[in-house]
Amino acid sequence: MWLQVDARSSVPMYQQLVEGVRLAVARGDLRAGDRLPSVRELASAMVINHNTIARAYQELEREGLIEVLRGRGTFISQTPAVARPEERREEMRESLRKLVLDAYHLRMSQEELESMLRSQWKQFDGRRG
Amino acid sequence: MWLQVDARSSVPMYQQLVEGVRLAVARGDLRAGDRLPSVRELASAMVINHNTIARAYQELEREGLIEVLRGRGTFISQTPAVARPEERREEMRESLRKLVLDAYHLRMSQEELESMLRSQWKQFDGRRG
Amino acid sequence: MWLQVDARSSVPMYQQLVEGVRLAVARGDLRAGDRLPSVRELASAMVINHNTIARAYQELEREGLIEVLRGRGTFISQTPAVARPEERREEMRESLRKLVLDAYHLRMSQEELESMLRSQWKQFDGRRG
Amino acid sequence: MWLQVDARSSVPMYQQLVEGVRLAVARGDLRAGDRLPSVRELASAMVINHNTIARAYQELEREGLIEVLRGRGTFISQTPAVARPEERREEMRESLRKLVLDAYHLRMSQEELESMLRSQWKQFDGRRG
DNA sequence: GTGGTCTAGACCACT
DNA sequence: GTGGTCTAGACCACA
Secondary structure (H helix, E strand, O other): OOOOOOOOOOOOHHHHHHHHHHHHHHHOOOOOOOEEOOHHHHHHHHOOOHHHHHHHHHHHHHHOOEEEEOOOEEEEOOOOOOOOHHHHHHHHHHHHHHHHHHHHHOOOOHHHHHHHHHHHHHHHHHHHO | OOOOOOOOOOOOHHHHHHHHHHHHHHHOOOOOOOEEOOHHHHHHHHOOOHHHHHHHHHHHHHHOOEEEEOOOEEEEOOOOOOOOHHHHHHHHHHHHHHHHHHHHHOOOOHHHHHHHHHHHHHHHHHHHO | OOOOOOOOOOOOHHHHHHHHHHHHHHHOOOOOOOEEOOHHHHHHHHOOOHHHHHHHHHHHHHHOOEEEEOOOEEEEOOOOOOOOHHHHHHHHHHHHHHHHHHHHHOOOOHHHHHHHHHHHHHHHHHHHO | OOOOOOOOOOOOHHHHHHHHHHHHHHHOOOOOOOEOOOHHHHHHHHOOOHHHHHHHHHHHHHHOOEEEEOOOEEEEOOOOOOOOHHHHHHHHHHHHHHHHHHHHHOOOOHHHHHHHHHHHHHHHHHHHO
16 A cells, blocks of 8 residues: 555644655656545555545645545546645745754754755655656 | 744644744854743743743753753753754654655755755854854 | 536536526527437536436426426427526525625625626626627 | 524535634624634534534634634634635636526526625625624 | 545543 | 544435
8 A cells, every 4th residue: 555644643644644645646656637545445445434534635635636526536636736835835944944943953064954855855756756 | 032932823832932942042042051031930921821831841851952950940051962863863854855745746846945945044044143 | 519517616517517508598509499418418428427417407397497308308498487486586695695795705895796796797698699 | 692503404514604603703793812612612502513613613714714722712813814815706706607697597687686786785784884 | 336524422732 | 621633433415
């Protein structure tokens, strides 16, 4: 299964599911038009309550990443438009700000942090390849 | 007040307090040996429940950034040793991983992301002077 | 095809079909006595389940806009009597109530809303011409 | 109770709650800073499951109409910013389009429809006074 | 079959 | 006390 969640994590399972699908799309494991497992299929496969799956799917639909075709199932959108890009860029800036602060307390240099970033980018790109 | 929290934020108030102190130390607004306000002082000044302040102080103490001298008060540590550095580095890697994923969905290039990081570093360094 | 539906929409496909026919009649694209495609014809042409088409036709028949002549086909009524006009007027009032509320939240004035209404009326009248 | 829902309606109860709060704010029954009943209070008062209330509150929070102060409760926002005004204006145009079509089938004139609109506006404004 | 909604009851984090 | 999450099981509308 290309999706997995950790029930003990402090981040909610439905959020983990959302991020899992986002990742799968980013990596190309899921492409536009691909059908997602039905709510109940996935629920039974992952031994998770179906409401939890449904909530994740709804979140993804609001984001525009997936589309629900009534009675037929759930699919990756043809047009994965980025919702509120400026807001999300600002969130990224905020995350980076916090990251820089943490790096300072870990006595990391700018170079170290950047190389860490490059390494993550490479891994992601590699897996996407 | 060099410290401020937003009760509306989704990040817990005690966490915001922790980060606020970390930032103040990083910027040099607080230096080794400086005395922090007492839990009750700060609680009344910020109109926040004192349990929330206490929890933040506990967190900071566990992290080694502050020291509680019983009966005398709370102070910025002389030796702000980095507690569990490997754990925290791993957390940073995790944050970067998520950041890279988000950058992808925002259709950002590696260059853009890095330049955003450098910009944050610069701002932080500037304010630290 | 003068009829089209969006499976992604939150409004049920059979509803979209009903409204599509209503619009076609209002615009004069369909006139009294005109024959509608058979359920199966339309279903195959639009790649939609025939139950969905059937349900739309039932709705339109109940409403008096079309007539089913058994064995001969489905036709636009000669006498498109308005079924349950008071009920439908009440529904319109309800819609307008909701519209006014939304307009308020969008900080629109009564004039703006009315001008928007007039503009829609004009467009409709124009297409009907 | 200024809020009421119809369990038999086809529109979901959580949606009715959302609209009820929107209405109360528009009418001035709820003002910026006012505290909403807690999820469980309201749930027991309305004999509705608390999850249903929670869902409505979450929807309203996403809209920006209300704010959750962690551990303290839920309040009407000071800054009820209009989220995605252009999208919502387009939705209004769409509603008006459908309204005009219905008016045609009810043999209503433009004047009748406009007077119906003015009457709704007046009632709303009156109750808001 | 699909997703959407609701209830009942539980546990958790935060203030 | 507050809201947030999750499970279990039910019913409904739609295709």
